[in-house]
Amino acid sequence: MNLKAVTAAFKQQGIQFLADPQWIIPSIIAPFMFTIVALYMHTDLTGPVVLTAVLGGGVLGMWGNMLFASGFTITYDRYNGTIEPIMMTPSHMIDVIAGRSIWNALIGLLNAVLVFISAEAIFGVGVSLADPLMFFAMLVLTLFALASIGLMLAALFVLTRASFVVMTILQFPIYVFSGALFPIQQLGVFAPISYVLAPTWSVDALKIAAIGHGDTIVSLGLSFNVAIAFVLMAFYIAAAYFLFKIIERNIRESGALVRY
């Protein structure tokens, strides 16, 4: 990995984000609306349900942002023909995608924080946090868990031209399976899917930090969750690295991924 390239891509994504304000809609406004609706539905309730609503909005915001950004990132390069000049440099595609993902992750974090603050300010349903500092740390972990899935998905998006369709299809599953919307026990036979998703463990860690306990079957405490999340993330990143190698080889063979 080439840090200079990662930084360059991070900056590039930042400039693009600021240059094109339409991104505010999917990455900030949409999840915000979603949380407000969820909070209206739950105002008579307290405790874990409220936490779930707020967490749901926050995670949805981070994920939606990640997903759309990873999908669009390649579409954008395809349109501009900007992948090939990178292949002429000593930097790799994955450096570029990683740099962009980190920027997107930061926007996602901003978005999640906004959701939490407005839940408190507008609805007065602030989740009383057992360990606020840890909660914030786990929020960052969740973000990177999502970003690492995003990295892997960005690679898959290169391989398909139907990235818009795939993006839309993938928006909800992570949200449902991560336990951010409702406890994963309610997923029944589908629960195993949750266990291979890094965000499940970080969302659970968020719950532990907020209310002292989570809902995974194996609950060995927060550090256990963090460890598993890291292992899964390492796996996603390795998979992404591998996929990008294949993609670069495919591009060289088919002469594709230029403008269309």
Added chain:
Amino acid sequence: MSEIIIVEGVVKKYGDRAAVNGLDLRVNEGEIFGFLGPNGAGKTTTVRVISTLTDYSEGSVSVGGHDILKDPKEAKKLMGVIQQHISLDTDLTVRENMMHHAMMHKIPKSERMRRINELADYVGLDEYMDKMINTLSGGWKKRAATVCSLLHKPKVLFLDEPTVGLDVQARRLLWDIIRKLNDNGTTIFLTSHYIEEVEALCDRVGIINDGKLIALGTPSELCNKLGSTAVEYYGADNKTEYKYFTSREEANEFASSLGDVKTVIIRNTNLEDCFVELTGKSVSGP
């Protein structure tokens, strides 16, 4: 003179169809090499293969003594490419695009700004540095792309049809930039189907058709091979015919032997004649 690019027996297939079909080519260090060919002849594919953007199934390529498969990193350091299509980030300004490229090339921070300003000055882009790419005309975009491809100080610069879509003035300005770069020691590999461009710029010319090199030499060598004098006549069948001769005398003799024709022109053979003869009649004709 040493050879900086050596291409031997390269084959690149897309599916069953060979875009480059057994190409042998050598480019000398310090020359401006022109690569001519009709649409779909394999010019872009050749540039992509040499510059490592596309792989190939047979043959070998080396650049500056580095085999591009075994030692792609070193080979890439020596090459800069200006692609046929504009490949700049449209949401960024000219300067931001250049900074991005410089970072991708791992150019140290202390040098980045200096090199960008130097090159921008070199191609005359200074005033446009803070404009968005989208607001520039084609000629300025090409110049911005030129700067991006020169940031890492390549020894060979590939230009794939650099002047397509440019007006006469922009084209001449780009020619001057190419000449200046070459004067400063950069080897130029230029593809084009504008014959006058190749005639104006190039020391040597290769003509490619159907993925094969069909002629190679200086423009005058190629013309002499065909015959240094051309007779162009508009005959009774309403078709312009061309005949080539090794001397004026022969040409005159032939012209006077022509009976009932409307127009006869006797002139020096030019590269366009070679191009048409080689890619048109003699290759695909009987």
